[in-house]
Amino acid sequence: MILNPWVIAMYVSLLGMTALYLYAWIISLQIVKRWDAASMEQGQLMLERRSHLAAIIIQYGFWIQVMSLVLFYVTLESVSEVIPGAMCATGSLQANSFGFPSLFVKIAATILCVLWLSLHHVDSRLEDYRLTPLKFRVLLFLAPLVVVDLAFQFFYFMELDPEIISSCCGVVFEIEGKGLGASVASLPPYPMMIAFYGAIPFLLLVGLVFAREATPWGYYTYSGLGVLFFLLSILAIISFISPYVYEAPTLHCPFCLMRQDYGYIGYLLYLLLFGAFLLSLLPGLLELLKGKGLAVHQVVRGLQRKALNISLVLWGLFVIVPTLIIVVYEMRSGAGHLFD
Amino acid sequence: MIRVMSVSKVYNKGEPNQVRAVWEVSLHVPQGEMAVVRGPSGSGKTTLLTLIGCFARPSSGEIQVAGKPISRLPEKFMTLHRRKHVGMMFQQFNLIQDLSVEKNVAIPLYPLQLSGRLIDERVDALLHMVRLDKRRAFPVKRLSGGEQQRVAIARALANDPEIVLADEPTAHLDTALSQELMTMLQALKAEGRTIVIASHDPVVYGHPSVDRVLTMKDGCLSEV
Numbered sequence: 001m002i003l004n005p006w007v008i009a010m011y012v013s014l015l016g017m018t019a020l021y022l023y024a025w026i027i028s029l030q031i032v033k034r035w036d037a038a039s040m041e042q043g044q045l046m047l048e049r050r051s052h053l054a055a056i057i058i059q060y061g062f063w064i065q066v067m068s069l070v071l072f073y074v075t076l077e078s079v080s081e082v083i084p085g086a087m088c089a090t091g092s093l094q095a096n097s098f099g100f101p102s103l104f105v106k107i108a109a110t111i112l113c114v115l116w117l118s119l120h121h122v123d124s125r126l127e128d129y130r131l132t133p134l135k136f137r138v139l140l141f142l143a144p145l146v147v148v149d150l151a152f153q154f155f156y157f158m159e160l161d162p163e164i165i166s167s168c169c170g171v172v173f174e175i176e177g178k179g180l181g182a183s184v185a186s187l188p189p190y191p192m193m194i195a196f197y198g199a200i201p202f203l204l205l206v207g208l209v210f211a212r213e214a215t216p217w218g219y220y221t222y223s224g225l226g227v228l229f230f231l232l233s234i235l236a237i238i239s240f241i242s243p244y245v246y247e248a249p250t251l252h253c254p255f256c257l258m259r260q261d262y263g264y265i266g267y268l269l270y271l272l273l274f275g276a277f278l279l280s281l282l283p284g285l286l287e288l289l290k291g292k293g294l295a296v297h298q299v300v301r302g303l304q305r306k307a308l309n310i311s312l313v314l315w316g317l318f319v320i321v322p323t324l325i326i327v328v329y330e331m332r333s334g335a336g337h338l339f340d
Numbered sequence: 341m342i343r344v345m346s347v348s349k350v351y352n353k354g355e356p357n358q359v360r361a362v363w364e365v366s367l368h369v370p371q372g373e374m375a376v377v378r379g380p381s382g383s384g385k386t387t388l389l390t391l392i393g394c395f396a397r398p399s400s401g402e403i404q405v406a407g408k409p410i411s412r413l414p415e416k417f418m419t420l421h422r423r424k425h426v427g428m429m430f431q432q433f434n435l436i437q438d439l440s441v442e443k444n445v446a447i448p449l450y451p452l453q454l455s456g457r458l459i460d461e462r463v464d465a466l467l468h469m470v471r472l473d474k475r476r477a478f479p480v481k482r483l484s485g486g487e488q489q490r491v492a493i494a495r496a497l498a499n500d501p502e503i504v505l506a507d508e509p510t511a512h513l514d515t516a517l518s519q520e521l522m523t524m525l526q527a528l529k530a531e532g533r534t535i536v537i538a539s540h541d542p543v544v545y546g547h548p549s550v551d552r553v554l555t556m557k558d559g560c561l562s563e564v
Contacts, residue, residue: 040397040398040399040400040411040412041353041399042353045397048414048415049415052415124416127413127414127417128412128414129414
């Protein structure tokens with residue numbers, strides 16, 4: 001086990017967050033079991049008030065979750081200094097079998113939290129609590145995910161052994177190496193660039209033309225393309241964006257981008273990418289709620305438009321950032337292509 | 341304007357200290373009418389006003405204001421409804437004693453996100469209406485009972501409500517000031533506002549501007 005101030009901070013933040021989420025989970029259970037929208041009894045009024053409390057807990061929990069995601073990365077960087085073979089967060093994550101699952105559970109919990117908050121945003125604008133039971137059924141799944149997150153983190157740091165040698169990012173994302181990371185790093189950069197820069201106009205076109213007509217299939221298509229473009233973007237970051245940032249064709253680590261050496265550019269890239277991805281999911285997911293009445297329809301319609309517009313801007317910005325990096329590199333090197 | 345349909349409010353239901361504050365009350369007050377609910381202390385007058393004013397929810401029945409049901413609104417929307425449609429004068433005034441007259445009157449305007457200039461203009465007009473222009477900067481605690489009542493009226497009208505509810509508005513006033521208050525309420529009625537007053541003061545329910553007098557006893561309502 002490795003303990004340093006960052007690890008202790010991780011535990012404290014996660015324990016606090018888990019306690020809050022468990023309380024919200026208990027409230028959810030009460031609401032799912034006893035909610036009766038037609039009732040005017042005191043018990044129902046208490047449930048309504050608790051539903052507000054649970055929503056506030058999740059709102060604050062979301063920000064703690066985002067901070068804990070950043071804190072997790074910083075902690076991984078700090079422990080990489082004592083794990084033999086690890087040079088960055090990738091090496092720390094590789095150090096035992098709980099590393100990457102822990103990161104993925106954390107990201108999944110944050111994404112689900114954003115979706116829950118969107119559902120809450122719609123529900124809090126309705127005068128009849130129409131979506132409250134659904135909202136709290138969803139929360140029943142979110143809270144356990146945070147507990148799993150805590151458990152994974154706990155076992156991850158417990159199992160960290162400074163005697164066991166890990167791999168550095170150069171090995172994990174080695175061209176023609178073994179494993180998923182290496183397979184992605186081995187993707188041919190120029191075809192990937194063509195796929196990436198070919199897909200973005202298509203996505204923006206669907207968003208600007210098709211989805212703006214506010215048809216259900218327009219929204220579903222846009223959200224589906226958002227998922228595909230998100231996955232494509234992750235591949236693009238590993239295959240060609242990160243080598244341009246490092247100015248080295250063999251370095252593909254998606255984590256070192258967040259280091260000071262590279263101007264913390266990774267934070268900006270991931271913020272734009274996840275923001276664009278989550279907001280492009282919303283139009284399609286919110287479309288599923290429209291069947292729940294005219295009032296829901298009206299609230300959802302406004303939110304869909306807003307999410308669509310902001311996601312389009314974020315996708316645009318996300319593409320501009322690596323493009324500028326590539327252009328600046330090409331200008332500085334006199335069009336000496338990195339991968340040639 | 342206000343339609344109360346078989347409304348009951350029971351506190352501590354099913355417990356030994358259960359109180360049936362309002363029981364199966366039905367009432368219709370058209371727009372621009374002034375109605376007085378009279379009855380002894382503890383008869384449920386104040387509870388009925390709080391239900392109409394969306395300060396509390398009934399245990400059963402329905403209340404509609406301008407055709408819109410308000411008895412099942414979530415608390416957030418109850419607040420919005422009050423902020424937009426209701427002006428309430430409380431029996432104890434419920435003014436913030438350490439704040440100035442103008443601040444007390446301006447309080448309902450702050451959540452409306454109006455500019456400072458608009459708030460000042462509105463406060464000026466209200467203080468002029470209740471003749472408290474010269475007391476503008478005075479802390480409320482330095483005012484007499486009658487002046488405090490007028491501050492309470494100005495505050496109740498700050499959001500330009502369609503419905504004005506007054507709970508025992510003359511409880512702390514002498515006969516002359518009570519008459520003066522009724523004249524003010526008469527003027528509000530003339531502007532088309534709907535007014536419901538809870539009072540057992542003959543100066544109030546005997547005033548010529550009152551359209552209807554209802555009597556409340558043990559939570560039940562009957563027309564006089």
